[in-house]
Amino acid sequence: MNFWAPLLVTGAELDAEAARLADLKAPRGGRRRSLIVHPNATEPGLGFAPGIEVSINVLMPGESTLRCRQNSSQVAMCLRGEGSITVGGRTFGFEQFDVWNVPSMDVYRYEGRGREPAVFLNYSNAPLLEKLEAHYVEEDPEERAELGAVDRSGKRAKDFADDIAIGGDGARLLGYEHLIDIDVVPSRALLWPWREVAQYLGRVEGLGGTAGKAYRGRHLYLLYNPATERRNGTTHSFFATLAQYPPNRVDIPHRHSSAAINYIFGGSGRSVVGGYRFEWRAGDIMLSAPAWAVHNHAAGPDGCRILTVQDHPLHIAMESLIWQETMKDRVVKLGSETGAQTNLARLVARA
Ligand SMILES: [Fe+2]
Known part of the structure; x- marks a missing residue:
């Protein structure tokens, strides 16, 4: 296995970039954001590691970002200042060293609070999705209508699909409905x-x-x-x-x-x-x-x-x-x- 060389970006370099982002005129979509990219990274999907995108983000007091929805998932840490995120219909505030996640396909929007610019690091699996040509990003998305799929009895189509044992070691044959209605585990934004x-x-x-x-x-x-x-x-x-x-x-x-x-x-x-x-x-x-x-x-x-x-x-x-x-x-x-x-x-x- 060839590995990318380990690489250090100093706090002074991050601070200088945060200051530059804070000085910009309000950008389109309100996102003051720069990727921290490893020199070995290639398009599509520029990461700091091959599968990990890292960005430094600045929120000016009172400024908010455009709503966004994407199928990459994210985790972020606030480095300084105060802000809030509205995600999956809930809003929570964050301050220094708080960590939160943003689930895939939850609409989210950030807002700066307090008197100073807020700075946060964000990590995403976007590089892998971009390599797979499977990264879905929607700016200012429409609200989604629910897929009212279950019938009056509460049964799902997959409850009627075949599920047949093959041999004695666990191999099975499953009908198509098992592929398009997998068991649900709720995925929520959480704050630490x-x-x-x-x-x-x-x-x-x-x-x-x-x-x-x-x-x-x-x-x-x-x-x-x-x-x-x-x-x-x-x-x-x-x-x-x-x-x-x-x-x-x-x-x-x-x-x-x-x-x-x-x-x-x-x-x-x-x-x-x-x-x-x-x-x-x-x-x-x-x-x-x-x-x-x-x-x-x-x-x-x-x-x-x-x-x-x-x-x-x-x-x-x-x-x-x-x-x-x-x-x-x-x-x-x-x-x-x-x-x-x-x-x-x-x-x-x-x-
Ligand atoms: Fe380790």
Whole structure:
């Protein structure tokens, strides 16, 4: 596997771009937005990783964006200022370090609040959809009429379609109606307010004692969206995790087929990724794990806080999520065999 070189964009570079966006005349559709594009990216679908689009967005106080609907799904983090999003008919406000998702095909619109420009990072699976020539985007869409499909008895056409066992191992024949009316799992926009989430981060930071030395896992929480079920995502394509690392904590080198992008929002540290060495600090964003590149991260003297976005649920859905938790372990395919184990059971038993 060839991987894109890891790449760091500094906080100063992001700030300069946010300032440039804030100075623009109100653009069409109200979107003050720039993509952060890796030099290896090619059209269609420009990402910071091959399947992950990252954009920096600015909302001026009182300004709002045009309504939009698209079949890509998104996750965002507010870097500073205040804004609100109306999505799927609900409106919620956000402030610094809040994280939210925007489900595919939900109409959404942003608005700036407060006195200062609001800045947020947005991650989307648009590059993959664009490569597939399957990215649907509608600006200022019409409201959709419901597809009133079920009959008076409440039955669906698929309840009448064939479902025939073939052999004894689970293979089946299903009628066409099963393809066009799949089981529904509600998909909603969710907000993880920083004020609430921050209260818990000390728990993961504290695992393993001083500098986390006794713990073999990672000091983070997944921002879980139940719509993603066993794929453990924040969107159907990506997980977002918030990590809080104790000072001088060093991770064990590992690798995975999912690609990861780290945004550092507190502290500092260093990484070795595919043989490249990096130092980073609060405000920087980094392609921190191109697929299958061996990498490890280490927190600096004040620890660090990191938002990681990784296309992990997408790989689980494709049965392509392979993982090597340490370079001595064998490669496991997560989701259909037992995955890697940490020593958490022993730590919890001791506490
Ligand atoms: Fe990793």
